[in-house]
Amino acid sequence: MRQPRRPGRPLLLLLGLIVGPLLSCPELRDDFALLRDDFALDDASPPPNVMLILVDTLRQDHLSLYGYARNTSPRIDALGASGVVFENHLSHASQTVPSIVSIMLSQLPAEHGFVHRRATWFSVHPPHYRPDLIFVPEVFRAAGYRTGAFIANPWLKARRGFDQGFDEFVYEEGDGSVLVEKASGWIARQVEQDKAPFFAYIHLMDVHNPYEPPDEYRDLYPGPPGSKLVYTNGSAEDTRGDDLQHTIGLYDAQIHHVDRLVGALLDSLEAANVMEKTLVVFTSDHGDEFLEHGGMGHGTHVYGELVRVPLILALPGRIAAGRRVSHLTQHIDLAPTLLTIAGIDRPETFRGDSLFTAADAVYSENGSWRAVTTAQGKLVLDIAHGTREVFAVDDGLDQIPLYDSDLETRLWLQLDTYLERRPHRAGDSTSSSPDWSQEELEHLRALGYLEE
Numbered sequence: 001m002r003q004p005r006r007p008g009r010p011l012l013l014l015l016g017l018i019v020g021p022l023l024s025c026p027e028l029r030d031d032f033a034l035l036r037d038d039f040a041l042d043d044a045s046p047p048p049n050v051m052l053i054l055v056d057t058l059r060q061d062h063l064s065l066y067g068y069a070r071n072t073s074p075r076i077d078a079l080g081a082s083g084v085v086f087e088n089h090l091s092h093a094s095q096t097v098p099s100i101v102s103i104m105l106s107q108l109p110a111e112h113g114f115v116h117r118r119a120t121w122f123s124v125h126p127p128h129y130r131p132d133l134i135f136v137p138e139v140f141r142a143a144g145y146r147t148g149a150f151i152a153n154p155w156l157k158a159r160r161g162f163d164q165g166f167d168e169f170v171y172e173e174g175d176g177s178v179l180v181e182k183a184s185g186w187i188a189r190q191v192e193q194d195k196a197p198f199f200a201y202i203h204l205m206d207v208h209n210p211y212e213p214p215d216e217y218r219d220l221y222p223g224p225p226g227s228k229l230v231y232t233n234g235s236a237e238d239t240r241g242d243d244l245q246h247t248i249g250l251y252d253a254q255i256h257h258v259d260r261l262v263g264a265l266l267d268s269l270e271a272a273n274v275m276e277k278t279l280v281v282f283t284s285d286h287g288d289e290f291l292e293h294g295g296m297g298h299g300t301h302v303y304g305e306l307v308r309v310p311l312i313l314a315l316p317g318r319i320a321a322g323r324r325v326s327h328l329t330q331h332i333d334l335a336p337t338l339l340t341i342a343g344i345d346r347p348e349t350f351r352g353d354s355l356f357t358a359a360d361a362v363y364s365e366n367g368s369w370r371a372v373t374t375a376q377g378k379l380v381l382d383i384a385h386g387t388r389e390v391f392a393v394d395d396g397l398d399q400i401p402l403y404d405s406d407l408e409t410r411l412w413l414q415l416d417t418y419l420e421r422r423p424h425r426a427g428d429s430t431s432s433s434p435d436w437s438q439e440e441l442e443h444l445r446a447l448g449y450l451e452e
Contacts, residue, residue: 046277047143047197047344048279048315049198049199049274049279050140050197050278050279051200051278052200052202053262053265053280053283054100054103054201054202054282054285055204055207055258056203056205056207056285057208057287058284058287058309059287060089060287060308060309061305061308061397062255062287065085072256072259073259074259075259075260076310079266079280079282080314081321082314082316083312083313083315083323084320084325085310085323086310087324088308088326089309089331090307090328090331091284091308091331092307092332093115093302093365093366094299094301094302095116095286095298095299096153096155097116097155098114098115098116098366099285100153100155100203100285101114102332103331104133104135105133105134105135105136105335106334106335106336106351107332107350108332108363110363110365111351116365128161129161129164131164133164134350135165136338137149139344139346140199140344145199146196146198147165147166147168147200147201148166148170148186148190148198148200148201149162149166149201150172150183151169151170151171151201151203152173152174153203156203166201176206176258177261177264179204180264180265183202186200187200187269191272191273204261206257206261207254207255211250211251212250217253217254218250220249220253220256221250222246223249224245226242227240227246228243230247230296231296231297232295232296232297233297233298234296234297235294235295236296237291237294244290247290251290275316276317282311282312283309283310283312286298286299286306286307287307289303289305292398300369301366301369301380302365302369302380304396308397309331315341327358328374328393329362332350332351333352333359334352334355335352337352337355337356361414362374363415363418368384370383370418372414373393374411377390377392378395378398379412379414380398381415390402390404
């Protein structure tokens with residue numbers, strides 16, 4: 001593993017040979033020009049710091065950055081305006097564990113084996129992150145980065161092996177303000193030492209159920225008098241309209257709160273005078289459903305409300321501001337892209353490619369559900385019930401099925417290649433893992449992961 005470096009002329013010449021013929025395609029020209037221009041840096045340019053901000057359970061379409069009617073995310077919107085916004089970015093699962101592991105390993109769920117087989121699967125089978133797995137923070141640390149994780153999600157704990165690759169690992173439940181304060185303090189200390197760049201991963205839970213925003217945000221979007229919060233991971237077709245309105249209002253109010261937390265993290269970079277030296281990445285693991293397909297919650301299917309997530313990359317002065325990438329992108333391409341920008345070789349185990357290259361096909365899964373999305377359309381398969389549905393790519397929430405047998409056949413052939421894959425070490429994802437403590441079980445129950 002070589003030390004961090006900036007790509008020089010040989011890499012640029014290679015990129016030119018690869019992407020040159022494709023630049024004749026008008027719809028791809030801007031995206032490939034972005035790739036070419038952003039890597040046109042001399043070898044003396046220092047490797048950037050990396051701040052990866054992941055907001056759990058954040059739908060793409062509830063951010064004003066993506067056209068939502070409510071102004072839920074002013075600081076996130078500003079971050080997007082300062083960098084690149086990916087408009088068609090997809091997660092590989094609608095549950096945290098398989099989605100996050102896909103990001104960290106740059107592998108699909110069928111490759112890494114952390115699959116959400118059914119409701120409450122990981123609640124009954126606690127995940128175990130084996131030491132032989134190569135997480136992206138390990139790659140950054142081997143290249144000389146200092147690494148820190150600041151996590152509020154109960155699935156991602158040190159005692160389950162998720163701390164591999166991190167010099168500093170902080171787990172903190174409750175309001176994300178405490179987590180943000182600790183992350184900001186750690187970043188300030190790294191900058192004061194001025195020895196090496198840092199990789200910081202901040203995983204916030206402030207949009208997740210139980211939908212209890214701070215008092216100052218609670219009444220931003222009130223429901224009708226007498227309405228109540230409704231939350232479940234599963235069918236909820238009998239939910240009253242007033243209650244749904246109230247529940248969505250609380251969800252959106254929480255986005256306002258997390259937007260402030262994101263702003264505080266960005267302010268910490270400004271205070272440390274490293275904003276222009278830091279690649280800021282903003283994304284989510286999955287969304288939440290609000291009856292778009294008859295249910296609530298997540299970890300239930302693979303329709304758009306659960307697998308379409310936001311993605312922003314911002315590096316002032318190096319990544320052109322104000323760009324919006326419209327081609328299809330996916331989570332497994334995130335880690336390879338970050339390593340490339342930092343000038344670090346990717347491990348052979350990483351399966352992803354560059355985010356600035358359109359993905360041919362993106363696979364998502366949960367339980368008996370599978371989906372493949374391409375530039376031509378999306379196929380959703382429910383293995384348990386033997387149903388198939390086809391949707392247009394621009395039907396973001398998969399609301400209007402298409403009746404196109406030729407398209408369905410082409411998509412099915414692509415999905416079939418994924419269905420043939422099996423986890424390479426099936427079952428190992430949960431072996432040798434300590435049981436949940438009573439305190440942890442109560443926390444999972446409060447988050448809606450255990451039945452009452």
